Amino acid sequence: MGLEYVRISPGFEKYMPRDYVDLVKYGPFGKQVDVMQMGQFKELVEEHPMCAGCYMAYFIRVFYAALPNPEDTIVLGTAGCARLALSQAAVPFIYGNYGDTNAVASGLKRALSIRFPDKVKDVVVIAGDGGLIDIGFGMTMHSWFRREKFTTIMVDNEVYGNTGGQESGMSPKGIQLKMAPLGKKFDKINAVELAKTAGCVYVARISPTNPKRIAKTIRRAILAARHFGPTFIHAYTSCNIEYSIPTREVLADARKREKQDFKFYEWMTDEVKEFFEELERKEKQEVKK
Amino acid sequence: MPEQRVVEPEYLILEAPRERKFITGSQAFAEAVKRANVDVAIAYPITPQSETMHLVGDLYAQGYVKDYYRAEEEYGAMSAIAGAVRGGARAFTATSGPGLLRGLEAIVSWPGHRIPAVLGIMTRVVNAPLSIQPDNVEIAYLLHSGLVVLHAENQQDVFDFTLAGFVISEKVDVYLPVVVATEGFFVTHAKGYVDLPPEDMKLPPRDPYKAPVPPTDCEIPPARIQRDAPVQKSNFMSYLIHAVWQQEVWSANRRAAKWIKHYLGGLIEVVNPDAEVFIVASGCAAAQGREAQRYATMEGLNVGLVKIKSLRPFPTNELREVLKNAKAVIVPEHNIVGWLAKEVKAAIPNSGIVVDGPRVYGGMTLPVELIMDEIYKAFGIKKEKKTVV
Numbered sequence A: 001m002g003l004e005y006v007r008i009s010p011g012f013e014k015y016m017p018r019d020y021v022d023l024v025k026y027g028p029f030g031k032q033v034d035v036m037q038m039g040q041f042k043e044l045v046e047e048h049p050m051c052a053g054c055y056m057a058y059f060i061r062v063f064y065a066a067l068p069n070p071e072d073t074i075v076l077g078t079a080g081c082a083r084l085a086l087s088q089a090a091v092p093f094i095y096g097n098y099g100d101t102n103a104v105a106s107g108l109k110r111a112l113s114i115r116f117p118d119k120v121k122d123v124v125v126i127a128g129d130g131g132l133i134d135i136g137f138g139m140t141m142h143s144w145f146r147r148e149k150f151t152t153i154m155v156d157n158e159v160y161g162n163t164g165g166q167e168s169g170m171s172p173k174g175i176q177l178k179m180a181p182l183g184k185k186f187d188k189i190n191a192v193e194l195a196k197t198a199g200c201v202y203v204a205r206i207s208p209t210n211p212k213r214i215a216k217t218i219r220r221a222i223l224a225a226r227h228f229g230p231t232f233i234h235a236y237t238s239c240n241i242e243y244s245i246p247t248r249e250v251l252a253d254a255r256k257r258e259k260q261d262f263k264f265y266e267w268m269t270d271e272v273k274e275f276f277e278e279l280e281r282k283e284k285q286e287v288k289k
Numbered sequence B: 001m002p003e004q005r006v007v008e009p010e011y012l013i014l015e016a017p018r019e020r021k022f023i024t025g026s027q028a029f030a031e032a033v034k035r036a037n038v039d040v041a042i043a044y045p046i047t048p049q050s051e052t053m054h055l056v057g058d059l060y061a062q063g064y065v066k067d068y069y070r071a072e073e074e075y076g077a078m079s080a081i082a083g084a085v086r087g088g089a090r091a092f093t094a095t096s097g098p099g100l101l102r103g104l105e106a107i108v109s110w111p112g113h114r115i116p117a118v119l120g121i122m123t124r125v126v127n128a129p130l131s132i133q134p135d136n137v138e139i140a141y142l143l144h145s146g147l148v149v150l151h152a153e154n155q156q157d158v159f160d161f162t163l164a165g166f167v168i169s170e171k172v173d174v175y176l177p178v179v180v181a182t183e184g185f186f187v188t189h190a191k192g193y194v195d196l197p198p199e200d201m202k203l204p205p206r207d208p209y210k211a212p213v214p215p216t217d218c219e220i221p222p223a224r225i226q227r228d229a230p231v232q233k234s235n236f237m238s239y240l241i242h243a244v245w246q247q248e249v250w251s252a253n254r255r256a257a258k259w260i261k262h263y264l265g266g267l268i269e270v271v272n273p274d275a276e277v278f279i280v281a282s283g284c285a286a287a288q289g290r291e292a293q294r295y296a297t298m299e300g301l302n303v304g305l306v307k308i309k310s311l312r313p314f315p316t317n318e319l320r321e322v323l324k325n326a327k328a329v330i331v332p333e334h335n336i337v338g339w340l341a342k343e344v345k346a347a348i349p350n351s352g353i354v355v356d357g358p359r360v361y362g363g364m365t366l367p368v369e370l371i372m373d374e375i376y377k378a379f380g381i382k383k384e385k386k387t388v389v
């Protein structure tokens, strides 16, 4: 188990960087932290160079706090804003080429399954709308068709943020962006329906207005992928720079979008539903004891 | 499938008894994979590669290879290879011409990610107008990316280079992908004699911890270490990290030379080292060059052959040494751009002795007569050309 490798060998505490000692002592390794306590434990990602007030950065913070098994999780990202924070976290991170995440994750997950058949090794892709639904579309879809057992999280800011605000397939119709000087001519792609059709066993759409719900959704997506097959979360994570949303209004914007087109939606196969019912029943019993 | 026992690479590659078989180049690739203890093979069909990856699929069905699938396309295949290798697996894939170019962005990032794997290349025309024949211009695209590139002359080379390729690529002081290129059809679909070690032996499994960079498997301390995207640190860090990393990749590439010598007997093979005129060639052109050298010798002309087995690392010093007294160097090639002639010219001090050609392209065969014409010219021999109408 990865936890053995997290722990500092006796006698070495005083030689390890403070940051690392704190991570081991006060971080989320080996336990399930409560996202509502964020700020009171050592988080897996702290410093990052994303824009001030970026909601994607907030979502990523919650993502790391929600991991069911951070000591045995590998995160894959790609070109785009998210990787700026993902690469600073204390969880192994793979960055390949733009849009390749779901192919790399397929190979990685298979290798880990061969090498560690009896261990849990969670693989999670977290990438932008451009990365997953434009340039990486084929690889995203085919990883689902092939039933690869990992989680894909699309942090959808409805734009190519990292390259300075161009139209993406997930931008709303009509919106004027760079490379769409007359406005986008087609609809936002329905990623959630595609994921269901392509064979994901758990699919959710979420606007990050409620940290507890984000954490629960992420946990469910990872647990379902561990046991059953591909899972997908479509998260609205606004780009306050390219969409000119004042920082103090990002939450209000997320709420507005939640009412309009990002209403919380969760779908899973019967098998996955039974699994969570059973799991939650057990957890309740534990609490009673 | 026979029970396979793990033996040392030295034994399997250099010492084990060998039995002669008459097989195609595609079969030779598969015979090497069979003995290489491969964890993951990923396939996407393209002529003339498909046959090889079908045979590797059969190996998976028989249990020689642990996981195998048909990818969505080459970019996905090459990216998944990177993922599998970073997860600690030993991996094999192969492609041809357009497939190689489609996968190229992923492939050229393997060296920087330190991905030890073996990539088979069965050459095929890459550009319009369409052809599926074995023009080998695609190899030029592979020479500047840090990969180790071996070029097989025949079915025996395919087997030997591929099996040794896995071992060389995983050497701690190399840790780079190894390309085994050969001409499509001429080698892949034609039969030749191949001496094979027993099939009940295989290489030891990959040990991903014997490595200059750790695998990404959560079995190592999760410090904030990553080998990715320094770009967000600062421009200065970005230049610096990229620069030193590339230097290290190319140093590792040069360090592969000693292992190529150890397992494959050298970066080059020389026939008649005291010759006046040399043919320098790689891959199938070396086979034709070999014939031309034989004809010339029969005609009393002092001609030698240098077969280049390793294009990266390039045998610069070896070529300088062998060619130091040469009067002329003929470089036959299966492409129009003459990438090998350029390499040879850049390697030796007196590049004026290099004859540009003969070259055939579009995947045509390379008649020995074309090489003979250049040999006669080099010796100042005038031959009557008879044109039969």
Ligand SMILES: Cc1ncc(C[n+]2csc(CCOP(=O)(O)OP(=O)(O)O)c2C)c(N)n1
Pocket (backbone or CB within 6 Å): A079, A080, A081, A082, A097, A098, A127, A128, A129, A130, A131, A132, A157, A159, A160, A161, A162, A163, A168
């Ligand atoms: C092959 C390739 N094409 C283009 C790019 C340039 N590029 C980098 S990030 C990016 C857009 C990112 O947009 P998205 O994936 O939506 O993520 P965001 O930055 O919005 O989070 C592009 C086009 C690249 N890095 N590689």
Ligand code: SF4
Pocket (backbone or CB within 6 Å): A050, A051, A053, A054, A055, A056, A057, A081, A157, A161, A162, A238, A239, A240, A241, A242
């Ligand atoms: S450009 Fe937009 S999405 Fe990217 S970091 Fe800045 S605010 Fe966030």
